[in-house]
Amino acid sequence: MEENKMMVSSPFGLRLVHLDLKGAPPKVSYLAEIFPLFRTLGANGLLIEYEDMFPYEGELKPLRAEHAYSASEIKEILNLAKLHKLEVIPLVQTFGHMEVYYLGEGEESKQWLQKEENSTEKLCLSHMKAVASCMVSSHPVVKPIVWDDMLRGVSEETLAESGVAQLMEPMIWDYAPDLDEDDKVLLVEKYRKCGFPKLWFASAFKGATGANQSLTLIGHHLKNHLQWLKVANSTPADMLQGIALTGWQRYDHFSVLCELLPVGIPSLAVCLQALQNGGYSEKVKENVEKQLGLSSLEIDTFMSESSGTFPGSDVFTLVTQVCFYLKPSVDELLERNRYVTGWFSPYHRKRKIVHPIMMHHFQPDALSLLDKWNAVMQELQAALKRVFYMCTLEEWMEENVHPSLHKLQEVVDDLDKAIQAQS
Incomplete structure (x- = not known):
């Protein structure tokens, strides 16, 4: 009863912890330890970016990492998530990070773009529509979510005419501590006018302050979440599906590792608790200290003298x-x-x-x-x-x-x- 009452206070129906597995993928045994903590802290879902850790077969088998999870380990991860009441949303890169910024530079695209009524925006939207249509026709109960990078700048008219709004839900992302609340509210309104019935927000609890960052500055990420709370409070409640708290592990496959997951746990705890309690307070601070076994929580330093009792706290220390x-x-x-x-x-x-x-x-x-x-x-x-x-x-x-x-x-x-x- 207490938990249900606590959950209602958040404007976000789903609070997803993002697991970026393209660097430092945790062993399943560690996930078994950390999933219950995610739930205790206020998460009720996972956004799993499988990348090369998925046990691909057939012609996709070369994509697998040497230590990719086995099919039985994937089942175990999904069972653990279910056990701890964490809804799983898989994140599979299709069009998002595969060279979209060079759109229109291929020979076929150049020819298509020669027609006066065509544009790179329309080219992008037509491809997104094709991918989403394929997904929806083969899995009618699945609703694709799309990062909104390529949608933000598209005119309302073009976006509305494209027909993508009926097929997918945009995820508006911004990891800055000073994100522009008014700008985001206008963007939400634009998507509503274009026909998107639902949308998502994406924040960051780690992995967004430097490609080789080793320690997580909690204050930076807390401010990002407090800004998202303001945006959420100005967003129609029936539109907002939830928020993904991203925890990037590499900026891309060729970059170095940024903060390891156990190092980012105190930041994740503070951010989840702030979302759940509608802000940061002494009560939130005490909750986090108790849940992580921290003697004292510092949000404006790197907590150099403090350890904890949470899973992986020895790595953090x-x-x-x-x-x-x-x-x-x-x-x-x-x-x-x-x-x-x-x-x-x-x-x-x-x-x-x-x-x-x-x-x-x-x-x-x-x-x-x-x-x-x-x-x-x-x-x-x-x-x-x-x-x-x-x-x-x-x-x-x-x-x-x-x-x-x-x-x-x-x-x-x-x-x-x-x-x-x-x-």
Whole structure:
């Protein structure tokens, strides 16, 4: 009864947590731990972007990642979602991210565009209509949802005439903390006039502040959600289907990993709770702290000193440690320790020269720092292994840990060689 009462206060019927599986896909065992938390925090659906983790067969089999989920694992994911009352919406890239911005540059398109009544807008809409029609005819109960990038700029007249409004529902996305509320309200009104009976919003709880971002700045994402709440309150209730809280894992298949899912959980918790309670307050802060086992929640810093008890909280704590302290501590030793810069410079290291007295001023520091970071690395590897596949572990460590650790290991090795050369 309490849960139902709580759910009513949100203007969003469906609150979907987006799982972007094209980078750092979690093991099913981790999803089993995290789905109940999603539900507790206020989510009631999942937007699963399967990408190369889907067990494609036949001519699509080459799309599968080496560690793609098996058919039985997909069933398990869907069963877990059902168990925790999370509606699943699959996100399959068709026309959205496959070269739409170059529309009209192919030879066939150029010929089609030579006719006076044709335009790239109409070309785009005709393709969207064809894809949606195919989907609706083969799955009559399914309603396609489309990212609204390519619809925003189309004139009302062209959009209304295209007939796409009867076939699909647009998802208006904006991940900025200062998104223009009035602009969005006008866009909603435009879609209503064009005949779209329903639409969606998309926010971001992580993965939208930098391609190589490692830690999630909660305040940034909270502001984004508070703006969406304002837009929702000015949107006809019968139009708004829900909101997808996106959590991008890579900007595209060729970019590096951004914040790992466990690192973004505190941000997700704050954003979901803000949506559910109609804003952010001391009560929301206390709820999140209790649900995640956090001693204190900081929304305007990266919470460097706080850990938690939520699934993957060890990853969150160790990644925070690495990001805050690993590179600075190594730089401090190699670039600002006067004994290293003065008596064991690159010149000395190359020629295996070391002052036998001076080395005692920095050798213990270098060894203890190396021991400390090797221990943290072992802990982090074990924590990552529980959540992710080996390829994610390797990629994250290579990008974020190895550069500093290698520099530290090299100075220790060079010192050993210099000592041996003098003995």
